[in-house]
Amino acid sequence: MSEEPARLYLATPPLAEARDFLPALTAALSAGEVASLLIRLAGDDPRKNEDIVRALAPIAQESGVAVLVDGSVTVAMRARADGAHISGAGEELVEAAKKLSPKYIVGAGDLPMRDDAMRAGEIGVDYVLFDDEDPRLLVERVDWWAELFRTPCVARARTLSEVAPLARAGADFVMLDDAVWTDARGPAAAVAEALAILEQEGSQP
DSSP states (O other): OOSSOOEEEEEOOOBSOSGGGHHHHHHHHHTSOOOEEEEOBSOOOHHHHHHHHHHHHHHHHTTTOEEEEESOHHHHHHTTOSEEEEESSSHHHHHHHHHHTTTSEEEEEOOOSHHHHHHHHHHTOSEEEEOOSSHHHHHHHHHHHHHHOOSOEEEEESSGGGHHHHHHHTOSEEEESHHHHTOTTOHHHHHHHHHHHHHHHHTOO
């Protein structure tokens, strides 16, 4: 288990274009220190997806945020992102690790079984993402991983109320997506609250 407090990892909604999302992203990043941003893409057109990443990535990177692209090593490299997030622990992840490591970040998600997560860790990814729908099972998975493995763990919180338990269980990063972008107070307020929770949990003995 890491001795460092958990950090915040944001993930965008699946995006078909960047322009309408820019204000929300700018507001979220203005609220405090975000460690990473995962850009999710709605379409399959590589050129259009590269344009989306090129529009969003610099805004985050200028704030010291590592930017990853969901599902595409090629888009990540061409659009000058910091890495890629790959689903599963199969051949696609192996190829991503070969192409990107160690210069770029490689993350693995969609790991429903413990064996999947361990296989991803053996491949040499920079983190594994757990996003079980049942909050109790998610906390158990994070606690299991944090106690036994050195590879950093990202845990997806579906609500702000899930942030503290995941940080307490040993997550290195807590991922937020819809809980930030759909918050009635705005994304800046949601990020500020999440950061305050993480700070409080990190200060606990």
